[in-house]
Amino acid sequence: MEGILFAFGALLCWGFGDFFIQKSSRIVGIWKSLFFIGISGIIVIFPFIVSELGGLLREPKHLAVLFLAGLIVLFTALFEFESLRRGKLAIVEPVLGIELPITIGLSTLIWGEIISLPQLLLSFTTFVGIILVITKHHTHLHYHRRINIEKGVIFASVGAIGMGLFNFLIGVGSQQTSPLLTIWFTSLLFTFVCFIYLARHKILHELIEDIRKNPIPIISVSILDNLAWVLFAMSTTLIPITIATTISESYIVITVLLGLFINKEKLKWHQYVGIVVTILSIIFLSGISE
Numbered sequence: 001m002e003g004i005l006f007a008f009g010a011l012l013c014w015g016f017g018d019f020f021i022q023k024s025s026r027i028v029g030i031w032k033s034l035f036f037i038g039i040s041g042i043i044v045i046f047p048f049i050v051s052e053l054g055g056l057l058r059e060p061k062h063l064a065v066l067f068l069a070g071l072i073v074l075f076t077a078l079f080e081f082e083s084l085r086r087g088k089l090a091i092v093e094p095v096l097g098i099e100l101p102i103t104i105g106l107s108t109l110i111w112g113e114i115i116s117l118p119q120l121l122l123s124f125t126t127f128v129g130i131i132l133v134i135t136k137h138h139t140h141l142h143y144h145r146r147i148n149i150e151k152g153v154i155f156a157s158v159g160a161i162g163m164g165l166f167n168f169l170i171g172v173g174s175q176q177t178s179p180l181l182t183i184w185f186t187s188l189l190f191t192f193v194c195f196i197y198l199a200r201h202k203i204l205h206e207l208i209e210d211i212r213k214n215p216i217p218i219i220s221v222s223i224l225d226n227l228a229w230v231l232f233a234m235s236t237t238l239i240p241i242t243i244a245t246t247i248s249e250s251y252i253v254i255t256v257l258l259g260l261f262i263n264k265e266k267l268k269w270h271q272y273v274g275i276v277v278t279i280l281s282i283i284f285l286s287g288i289s290e
Contacts, residue, residue, distance in 0.1 A: 003238030015254020038191030070189030102164025132274025
């Protein structure tokens with residue numbers, strides 16, 4: 001039951017976190033927002049994992065998994081950002097949703113997780129619901145005519161594969177070491193690269209002023225995003241990575257609902273269907289997985 005609750009916690013934190021990361025990114029930029037998220041996670045988590053660092057250095061296989069996870073998230077971020085820069089959101093976002101079945105495939109085929117047929121079917125209906133929610137127009141689902149001509153699709157596909165692999169490695173790393181150590185180590189690598197980027201562009205000195213002028217969005221996104229990853233990592237140590245990813249991935253519904261009620265955005269009928277399908281699927285999935 002605790003694993004299910006942790007996955008739901010990640011769902012809520014990512015749902016609200018994406019809402020604030022949109023605001024933070026528009027105010028201070030993507031690289032600064034990512035740096036704030038990373039550095040806050042490193043500082044807060046460090047006291048809880050300092051005693052584990054020696055053991056990690058004595059386990060090269062575990063260290064390799066965490067190092068690979070850190071590199072994957074950097075690689076993934078670059079491709080996802082490029083896909084969003086080049087392509088249309090309505091086309092790119094459904095492609096990015098492919099990370100869910102990729103994580104499920106890796107967890108079952110490589111890591112040997114066993115899930116029942118009802119769990120697999122509910123994971124599939126959750127994925128379908130998510131695709132419906134994030135697709136602004138039903139014609140955008142017709143990939144057979146668009147995949148070779150729409151800008152950003154290839155980048156989004158690579159990004160989705162990377163994020164699916166990252167979800168899998170976070171689960172594996174958390175099971176081999178600990179959830180907090182896994183998130184801390186990957187954050188360390190990611191933040192180091194962000195630091196180099198900001199230094200090369202000579203904008204490090206702007207960080208303090210950004211916090212002073214925009215404390216609420218920066219602090220909110222730093223807390224929520226780090227908490228989401230920690231809760232997700234903890235859930236993977238108690239329930240299969242497949243189930244944890246399926247539940248937490250449904251945070252997209254929260255983000256859409258926030259846009260609906262706070263930003264007064266309009267939804268199409270198929271998006272409402274997707275919300276209902278996703279919510280019902282994760283409720284039933286949580287029930288049979290408990």
